[in-house]
Amino acid sequence: MSSASVLxxxxxxxxxxxxxxxxxxxxxxxxxxxxxxxxxxxxxGQFTYEKWQAFTYPYVWSQIGLAVLRTLGAFxxxxxxxxxxxxxxAYARLSSNxxxxxxAAAVTEVLRAxxxxxMMMLLYYGFGSIQGISMSSFAAVxxxxxxxxxxxxAEVFRAGVESLPKGQAEAGYSIGxxxxxxxxxxxxxxxxRSMLPVIIAQLVVALKDTxxxxxxxxxxLLYYVRFLMSQETLGRPIIPAVIVGGTIYIILCxxxxxxxxxxxxxxxxxxxVKVAETHxxxxxxDQTTTxxxxxxxxxxxxxxxxxxxxxxxxxxxxx
Amino acid sequence: MGVITDNLDIWxxxxxxxxxxxxxxxxxxxxxxxxxxxxxxxxxxxARVMGSAYVxxxxxxxxxxxxFIFAFAVPPLIGYNNREVLGxxxxxxxxATYVAETVRSGINTVxxxxxxxxxxxxxxxxxxxxxxxxxxxGRSVIPPMMSVIIAFLKNTTVxxxxxxxxxxxMRSYMSERGENMMVVLLWVAAIFVVLxxxxxxIQNFLEKKLKVAR
Numbered sequence: 001m002s003s004a005s006v007l008x009x010x011x012x013x014x015x016x017x018x019x020x021x022x023x024x025x026x027x028x029x030x031x032x033x034x035x036x037x038x039x040x041x042x043x044x045g046q047f048t049y050e051k052w053q054a055f056t057y058p059y060v061w062s063q064i065g066l067a068v069l070r071t072l073g074a075f076x077x078x079x080x081x082x083x084x085x086x087x088x089x090a091y092a093r094l095s096s097n098x099x100x101x102x103x104a105a106a107v108t109e110v111l112r113a114x115x116x117x118x119m120m121m122l123l124y125y126g127f128g129s130i131q132g133i134s135m136s137s138f139a140a141v142x143x144x145x146x147x148x149x150x151x152x153x154a155e156v157f158r159a160g161v162e163s164l165p166k167g168q169a170e171a172g173y174s175i176g177x178x179x180x181x182x183x184x185x186x187x188x189x190x191x192x193r194s195m196l197p198v199i200i201a202q203l204v205v206a207l208k209d210t211x212x213x214x215x216x217x218x219x220x221l222l223y224y225v226r227f228l229m230s231q232e233t234l235g236r237p238i239i240p241a242v243i244v245g246g247t248i249y250i251i252l253c254x255x256x257x258x259x260x261x262x263x264x265x266x267x268x269x270x271x272x273v274k275v276a277e278t279h280x281x282x283x284x285x286d287q288t289t290t291x292x293x294x295x296x297x298x299x300x301x302x303x304x305x306x307x308x309x310x311x312x313x314x315x316x317x318x319x
Numbered sequence: 320m321g322v323i324t325d326n327l328d329i330w331x332x333x334x335x336x337x338x339x340x341x342x343x344x345x346x347x348x349x350x351x352x353x354x355x356x357x358x359x360x361x362x363x364x365x366a367r368v369m370g371s372a373y374v375x376x377x378x379x380x381x382x383x384x385x386x387f388i389f390a391f392a393v394p395p396l397i398g399y400n401n402r403e404v405l406g407x408x409x410x411x412x413x414x415a416t417y418v419a420e421t422v423r424s425g426i427n428t429v430x431x432x433x434x435x436x437x438x439x440x441x442x443x444x445x446x447x448x449x450x451x452x453x454x455x456x457g458r459s460v461i462p463p464m465m466s467v468i469i470a471f472l473k474n475t476t477v478x479x480x481x482x483x484x485x486x487x488x489m490r491s492y493m494s495e496r497g498e499n500m501m502v503v504l505l506w507v508a509a510i511f512v513v514l515x516x517x518x519x520x521i522q523n524f525l526e527k528k529l530k531v532a533r
Contacts, residue, residue: 113515126501211381215480253379
């Protein structure tokens with residue numbers, strides 16, 4: 001934790017006492033809060049067998065499993081789709097042709113400004129209200145996620161490309177590469193590498209946003225949790241169902257975040273990245289939005305790496 | 320335009336509902352976010368652990384689930400059932416984790432040498448923070464904080480899934496009145512595009528104004 005030790009000296013005897021007192025105060029507050037919650041859980045009989053009996057049936061668990069698969073299915077399709085759509089928009093926005101660049105910029109900005117839920121409703125209810133066009137809830141969830149996360153990712157890719165030193169593209173042109181070759185072989189691979197933590201953080205967002213699907217009746221995990229908690233014969237297990245569903249979501253997202261850390265560690269070990277960094281020291285004081293967004297989303301180990309890369313701001317606001 | 324002018328009695332409360340969630344949720348998110356962010360850089364190890372536990376826990380939870388917990392699980396526990404207040408708490412607690420991370424990374428952007436130099440000339444911890452670190456951190460925090468706020472504005476629509484009155488609810492209200500849902504939803508989207516662009520313009524302005532040549 002080099003970041004934390006910057007602000008204060010190694011504590012002396014007085015400071016140690018004060019820190020201990022503060023630590024005790026924090027623990028007391030948190031324990032009191034947790035104790036109150038657990039007391040209320042007991043007092044309202046949430047730990048009785050009747051409330052949890054739903055989770056003794058294998059059938060319920062198999063249904064939960066299927067619901068998780070539907071969540072993951074929507075996520076997988078949306079992740080692949082938004083990466084593809086993101087590339088498409090980024091290429092268009094980086095094009096040298098004005099007729100391609102300007103519409104792409106407008107589309108990206110507008111799509112990024114519409115809330116994902118409104119987009120889902122537009123696709124599901126809006127198109128559904130037009131005769132002849134109807135969309136399954138799965139398609140609505142996936143398309144909305146692709147459109148939104150794709151436009152956020154497009155900005156991430158673009159920021160990655162624009163943060164590269166000019167010499168990279170110039171060197172490509174000087175050995176006779178075409179613009180598309182320069183982009184595909186030189187700029188994009190470097191941009192993706194430096195933006196990887198941000199890209200995966202955005203995919204975690206996509207995974208979390210699949211949960212919005214239950215509002216437009218896509219029967220994913222949260223939809224099934226809602227169904228379970230309304231079952232009279234199972235004793236309306238509201239809180240047990242929320243605990244089980246919440247745990248599954250947290251595990252899924254934590255796995256993906258952990259994967260982000262792992263990928264980052266692997267790529268930062270690669271000698272290619274080291275070379276790229278020495279060529280591009282960046283400006284240590286010029287903190288940008290992208291960096292900060294990346295830092296927020298990236299685990300602590302990544303941050304020193306991101307600091308060095310210093311890509312320009314994307315104005316990204318995607319969570 | 321007819322969809323809006325004929326049904327102003329619903330559009331206005333819905334817009335006010337969105338603004339209420341936005342305003343009060345933002346207060347909770349900023350206050351709690353600053354406290355948790357401060358905990359995460361504090362010299363008290365247990366506070367750092369608690370802070371990061373909260374952030375990692377809530378940030379790996381979908382916002383929909385947060386609303387779910389506050390709409391369905393909390394009322395039977397505490398015997399309080401005002402959907403809007405509980406919804407504001409849900410989105411406030413969720414956004415607070417993003418505010419906390421923004422604050423923390425803002426403080427981390429101040430170069431080590433700054434705090435070290437301040438300590439070397441004999442400043443106390445309070446002086447280091449108020450004179451050296453926070454003024455510099457504040458500048459680099461504001462643009463990304465605006466991004467958090469913009470995302471938060473868009474997230475207020477999730478409240479629609481839990482019958483809290485806001486713009487996201489317009490579809491169900493308007494379909495009861497037999498309006499074309501496509502038109503209604505396009506208007507809702509347009510309102511959000513305008514609101515987001517306004518916030519984005521403020522962000523750009525602040526970013527230019529606060530840019531420092533370091």
